[in-house]
Amino acid sequence: MGGFLDYSPGDSFLHRLNPLAKIFLSLMLSVSCFVTDSSIFCLMIILLNIAMAAVAGISSRALAMLRTLIKFCAFLFFIQVFFIREGNILLSLPFNVYVTDKGAMFSLMMVLRLIGATLPLALMLSITKMNDLSNVLVERVGIPYKYAFSLTTAIRFIPVFTAEMAGIMEAQTARGVAFDTKNIFKKIGLIFPLCVPLLITSVRKIEGAAISAELRGFNCRKRESGYKSYPFKTADIGVSIFALTLAVAGVFIPF
Amino acid sequence: MIRISGLSFKYDGGREEALKNIDITVCKGDFFGVIGSSGAGKTTLLHAINGIIPHHFHGDYYGSVEVNGLDTIDNKPEQLAGTVGSVRQDFESQMVSSVVEDEILFGLENFSVPRDEIEKRMTDALDKTGIRNLRERNIATLSGGQKQKVAISAIIALMPDVLVLDEPTGELDPQSSRQIFQLLGELNEKHGITIVVVEQKIMLLCEFARSLAVMDRGRVVLNGPVSEVLKSSREMESAGVNCPRVVTLADRLRNENLYMGPVPVNIPEAENMVRSTTL
Numbered sequence: 001m002g003g004f005l006d007y008s009p010g011d012s013f014l015h016r017l018n019p020l021a022k023i024f025l026s027l028m029l030s031v032s033c034f035v036t037d038s039s040i041f042c043l044m045i046i047l048l049n050i051a052m053a054a055v056a057g058i059s060s061r062a063l064a065m066l067r068t069l070i071k072f073c074a075f076l077f078f079i080q081v082f083f084i085r086e087g088n089i090l091l092s093l094p095f096n097v098y099v100t101d102k103g104a105m106f107s108l109m110m111v112l113r114l115i116g117a118t119l120p121l122a123l124m125l126s127i128t129k130m131n132d133l134s135n136v137l138v139e140r141v142g143i144p145y146k147y148a149f150s151l152t153t154a155i156r157f158i159p160v161f162t163a164e165m166a167g168i169m170e171a172q173t174a175r176g177v178a179f180d181t182k183n184i185f186k187k188i189g190l191i192f193p194l195c196v197p198l199l200i201t202s203v204r205k206i207e208g209a210a211i212s213a214e215l216r217g218f219n220c221r222k223r224e225s226g227y228k229s230y231p232f233k234t235a236d237i238g239v240s241i242f243a244l245t246l247a248v249a250g251v252f253i254p255f
Numbered sequence: 256m257i258r259i260s261g262l263s264f265k266y267d268g269g270r271e272e273a274l275k276n277i278d279i280t281v282c283k284g285d286f287f288g289v290i291g292s293s294g295a296g297k298t299t300l301l302h303a304i305n306g307i308i309p310h311h312f313h314g315d316y317y318g319s320v321e322v323n324g325l326d327t328i329d330n331k332p333e334q335l336a337g338t339v340g341s342v343r344q345d346f347e348s349q350m351v352s353s354v355v356e357d358e359i360l361f362g363l364e365n366f367s368v369p370r371d372e373i374e375k376r377m378t379d380a381l382d383k384t385g386i387r388n389l390r391e392r393n394i395a396t397l398s399g400g401q402k403q404k405v406a407i408s409a410i411i412a413l414m415p416d417v418l419v420l421d422e423p424t425g426e427l428d429p430q431s432s433r434q435i436f437q438l439l440g441e442l443n444e445k446h447g448i449t450i451v452v453v454e455q456k457i458m459l460l461c462e463f464a465r466s467l468a469v470m471d472r473g474r475v476v477l478n479g480p481v482s483e484v485l486k487s488s489r490e491m492e493s494a495g496v497n498c499p500r501v502v503t504l505a506d507r508l509r510n511e512n513l514y515m516g517p518v519p520v521n522i523p524e525a526e527n528m529v530r531s532t533t534l
């Protein structure tokens with residue numbers, strides 16, 4: 001299993017979709033989470049994401065991503081839930097701290113929206129080759145190659161930097177730095193100084209990639225240089241209509 | 256042909272010149288090896304050939320470098336890219352894609368290679384380096400050696416006139432290293448591609464290269480046919496190059512007038528040397 005956002009090869013129905021259809025589907029899933037007021041609908045979108053990940057053969061990665069998001073969202077939920085004072089009190093705590101029904105609902109919707117909006121984009125990027133994405137942006141959307149390449153390179157570098165950070169942390173752990181501390185502030189204090197070596201290696205990698213791209217004729221590229229073509233097939237149209245329907249349904253869903 | 260005349264270069268902020276008055280001519284179709292200790296200027300020399308110097312790494316530049324008649328000052332790296340293919344020492348940074356197939360496609364698409372030819376070139380390049388089975392793999396999941404082969408495949412698919420490689424077998428095991436050199440030898444002999452390679456595995460390099468340059472602190476201290484350069488084992492050692500034992504042995508036998516033949520660069524030649532040694 002690759003890391004976060006690493007391309008996961010496969011030949012599933014979702015893999016074979018036009019990159020634009022995949023991106024549109026993920027965007028509409030994200031939008032539907034934001035336009036709806038229904039927590040059940042949001043939950044269904046999240047479940048749909050997991051089902052799509054299973055179809056694409058990356059369910060273990062999706063679940064790992066979901067676990068990470070839940071941990072992060074739990075933190076956000078507990079911060080948010082104590083700041084909303086309107087509504088009926090559900091739970092009263094010392095020092096005039098209490099949880100209201102409105103606060104709980106708002107916080108729940110916030111985290112469901114966050115998960116529902118993050119998962120589809122991450123999953124779709126995991127089953128889309130960055131080269132296909134940049135080529136389709138050039139060929140079908142008309143974005144200049146330089147900008148499309150910059151966008152996809154920025155996405156591609158996320159897992160590269162994650163791996164780089166893990167490498168730096170491993171090296172520090174080997175020297176006796178205890179990153180497994182339970183104290184969050186201590187952990188932040190240990191990780192923060194690592195940003196400097198990460199920044200240096202990142203800049204070096206980006207510079208190296210830029211030089212290498214130029215040495216392989218990056219600036220000679222023309223719009224029609226792409227090897228593959230990206231027709232919008234019936235399946236792509238069907239998926240796009242389905243995605244749009246979900247987004248519209250999100251507005252009108254009654255429960 | 257590569258013609259380097261009076262080339263000196265000092266990096267911005269550098270204390271001393273990384274290259275000092277270099278004069279080298281690499282003939283068309285030559286297999287040219289460069290050896291030297293760390294900091295000798297080998298990588299800088301390759302950067303001067305592919306145009307990274309002076310276009311990316313700035314500094315005080317004197318002299319001239321011409322590759323197939325293209326001056327590297329007047330022509331930017333992308334203009335030279337059709338002529339010079341480069342495999343960099345830090346091959347990880349050479350990767351611009353996340354999938355092997357895309358990595359090979361990148362250069363081919365940039366140079367607008369016709370679509371019907373792309374598949375053939377890509378398959379050939381993957382076959383030559385023996386990584387056809389990795390075509391759909393995510394580059395991040397490959398070993399260092401496999402990544403190095405991907406980097407080499409991506410360049411040879413472009414079929415440049417001149418191939419410059421900076422330690423192309425740095426992360427490879429002995430068998431894969433030999434495979435890469437055999438491939439370079441084949442490209443050189445069958446397709447007439449001029450090869451310039453910096454390498455630390457001297458014996459392997461000497462087996463395939465026809466000419467050799469030894470660098471020391473920015474200077475070329477020895478330059479010529481491999482058999483001639485290897486005769487100067489003392490100079491090589493004083494340049495910080497670990498001379499292969501068989502070369503040192505040949506040198507000592509020659510000094511004792513016990514062997515006057517060519518310097519052996521492989522096992523059969525070493526065997527011949529031992530057999531012909533007069534005791």
